[in-house]
Amino acid sequence: MSAQVEEIRLTLGHIELAAHLFGPADGLPVIALHGWLDNANSFARLAPQLKGLRIVALDLAGHGYSEHRPVGASYALADYAHDVLRVAEQLGWERFGLLGHSLGAIISVQLAGALPERVSHLALIDGVIPPTLSEQDAAERLGLALQAQLRLESKRKSVYPTLEEGVEARMKGMVAVSREAAELLAQRGLMPVPGGYSWRSDSRLTLPSPTRLNQDQAMAFVKRIACPAYLVVAADGMLARHTELLEQLPFEQVTLPGGHHLHLNDAEGAALVADCFNRFFGIP
Template sequence: MSTEIQEIRLNLGHIELAAHLFGPADGLPVIALHGWLDNANSFIRLAPKLRGLRILALDLAGHGHSEHRPPGAGYALWDYAHDVLRVAEQMGWARFALLGHSLGAIISVVLAGALPERVTHLALIDGVIPPTSGPQDAAERMGMALQAQLNLDSKRKAVHPTQERAVEARMKGLVAVSREAAELLGQRGLMPVPGGYTWRSDSRLTLPSPTRLSEAQALSFVKRIACPAHLIVAADGMLARHGALLEQLPFVHEQLPGGHHLHLNDESGATLVADCFNRFFGIS
């Protein structure tokens, strides 16, 4: 496919989102959703290697160059799914494929399970269902989340003296990435502020969720998926140690070498993922 990247903005009425467009105008419509605290550059290596696809790679709300949600609002999975539907409406896509990594994969599963008639293909990278918990934890989790919201008012985002220091911090984050991956994410995720640079992402993204689904509820979305689905599991990623969950999935999954960001960390990882998904989409 073409390596040309088009930058666009989409006004959804309730929020404005930024995105990259890759590929031929007549290609199969695909909406690509990145992971937590990442941005559309998550697909900057992978998208040009995928054939015959019209890929719209979003900056999810609160990430990259997209707007943050208004004061008092949060970042629930269902709100992200609503955003994706609004994007599809703006693009004129009655049916579309979803390509998701991590959080983006979870959003993809939620949307494909909730409205299976809208989704043609589901291509997932190291993510399936949201973290789950039992009903006995509900009150404690709610209290923790409410207190964290109050505490956020007194916190300030980290400011790094140089872009290099900001990149190094991202390399050592909760999910480690390669230097090249951190630099690519930084191209879209860093902004200058007094004293240096900070990440654009909304601080509210770090707040714990006030509620969680049970495992049965989460898997109900998986069970309603009606389209072909293919999950790539990173050998050194987040899903490889959840064999019991993988065995419950009704769709194809395969393991590839690399970490959680295997599609972004280096060109060889991106090529391996692209080879799998080109076979999956079956477009020559």
Template sequence: MSGVEEVRLNLGHIELAAHLFGPQQGIPVIALHGWLDNANTFARLAPRLHGLRIVALDLAGHGYSDHRPVGAGYALWDYAHDVLRVAEQLGWQRFALLGHSLGAIISVILAGALPERVTRLALIDGVIPPGAGPQDTAERMGMALQAQLRQGGKGKTVYPTLELAVQARMQGMVAVTREAAELLAQRGLMPVPGGYTWRSDSRLTLPSPLRMSEEQALTFVRRIACPTQLVVAADGMLARNTPLLEQLPFKLEQLPGGHHLHLNDESGASLVADCFNRFFAIS
């Protein structure tokens, strides 16, 4: 990709990789990808956004970023802490957030927890984490602890060829196009004896020991003080959740496409870019 700079950010507790897009004096934006994806999720979108200085992170445990130490987990608040450390490293007291899926959820958590730090929120098909009823909290914790114990001896899937690894990503929990899978594979795959495996930390697939209720999660939404634009993918994860969408005090725009509409093809990337360019241009 032309005009993209690769950097590593040492945050003290972890080192993260990132792509830099846009003019140095542009509006500061930290971009956060979805679960098991990486910074290349913004490879089609970021070059189409005008006047923004975008730092697209590989979140901890993803892409070229470090994995968390043995015994540590991947809680939403830990990701939010990482983002604050990145902002500190860059000297950004205030910044915008661009997030897809898990990245959108982290963005909402951070902007609700510290509303004074975030200038704008641009969200793609993600808002709050999946909720849980209070009655199953103890049971969920038990399942998660058991899964952590079992994780130790598990090896990762090795694909004999790049093609098979790309096909596996195309048919993942959320299907993506071949082009999208190939872009994610550029940062996500590594050679190992016998073929290729995904770089992502296998602990990312463990169940969360603790989930917020929807009511708790919505407290973050209500504290957000900055302009917020949410792109809802017509065939994505949010479109059918009308009760949630009706509660959101955000600007909503529904666009055609699946959950990765900004990455799946050029036309989807253009539509999302048009929406966000209008949003960031409003003074």
């Protein structure tokens, strides 16, 4: 597969999304979805190594070069799934594969479970279902989310005097990444502002979700998936310790060395993930 990448924009009616386009025009159609607060460059190391795929790697709404949702709107998982479906409709893809990391993997599972007839392959990196909540905690969860929404109005984004300081902040984020990974994400994520640089991502992305599924509801999406599915678990990532969940999944699985961003942190991790997915997609 050629390492060439094309920058495209997709006007969906309700929002405009930016994306990277990889691979041959006649390749198997795949939509790639990055993780929370990342962007399309999450797949900059991995996508060029995947053979025979036509990959559209999105900047999800509120991330990278994509538009933010309108005032008063939020970033619910169902809305992300709707965006992905609209992308497929615009591209004329009746059936398509999904390649998802973290949040992107969660969106992929929900869409593949909701509309199993539309998804041909499911390739997941260190993510499956969203955090769940017991029914009795639902009211308290909504209260906390509403309070956080009110507080957000008085908050201001961090401004970093230099690009380097912005990159270092991403390296030390809630999920740490390598310098090389942070630099790639910064290419689409940092923007100049008065006094330095700030991350483009919508501040509303940091708000807690007002509702969560319970465990049975979350697993109902997994159970409806009808396509082949392959899960890469990062040995030092977020899923490895959830052995009970992993044992319930009807997916082919492999555990690879590395952290949550193993496909982006270094060339070795990207190559290991690419080898697994090339065998999974089975395109010579």
